[in-house]
Amino acid sequence: MRLLEGKTVLVTGASTGIGRAIAIGAAQHGAAVAINYARDTAGAESCVAAIEAAGGRAIAVRGDVAEPATATDFIARAVEAFGKVDVMVSNAGICPFHAFLDMPVETFERTMRVNMHGGYFMCQAAAQQMVKQGHGGSIIAVSSISALVGGEYQTHYTPTKAGLHSLMQSAAIALGKHNIRCNSLLPGTILTEINKDDLADREKREYMEKRTPLGRLGMPEDMVGPAVFLASDMAAYVTGAALLVDGGMYVNLQ
């Protein structure tokens, strides 16, 4: 069943990892896809090529999500290419692992700007376009299990993920009258570039695997079904919700 036929789906930070998997998965479900990427032109082009090779339609638009103008430009370029915006998956994010006591101000501020401000501008710009179109939409913020639990080297990062979840709750209220649904997706630990160095520590990786009831860490493809569900009309009455996709890691205290 193709759940996103006729929809235009936008995904930020989609040259790699979870964003790339969601972009390709959305196209497999029939969506026309616009991806944002920061610098990795080869990665973005290969994502577009993978979608086109499977008979889909896609464009890539470069831009730093920390800049508000990137969001309005991304929306404009997607509308130019595909005529409308039905779904925004705000996925771009960074997690430069660092200790709390000597956190450099620049690392803290950049993480806030990319993850929190970037997510805010993207979701707001998408909502403005959806309201103008007048036929609703779906906004998905890629938050994290880290919205619910802490991390010693993530004191700058976890507040951004809690913030995105909170943003979806308030935006769900602000946009309900326009039939625009806002939900957050909370991945557990998914093997991507963002945690490659962190999980190179074998002991840490084994600890993370052991606390996952399903017995393995996640792959970017594990996020596709949940994202497509929230994007699709199957989730027509789901708004202000958070979908945790973590193999059971969060509930495993003992």
Ligand code: NAD
């Ligand atoms: P990733 O590093 O492969 O992907 C992050 C993407 O965001 C990259 O494509 C990167 O280029 C892009 N990006 C970074 N800064 C950007 C900017 N300023 N402008 C535009 N794009 C930018 O890692 P990932 O795991 O796929 O991360 C995707 C999202 O998932 C992030 O928001 C991350 O916080 C979240 N997440 C990841 C995990 C995990 O375990 N991998 C868990 C929970 C949440």
Ligand code: RM4
């Ligand atoms: C996630 C979660 C994961 C970590 C990534 C970087 O939100 O904390 O465990 O590997 O971020």
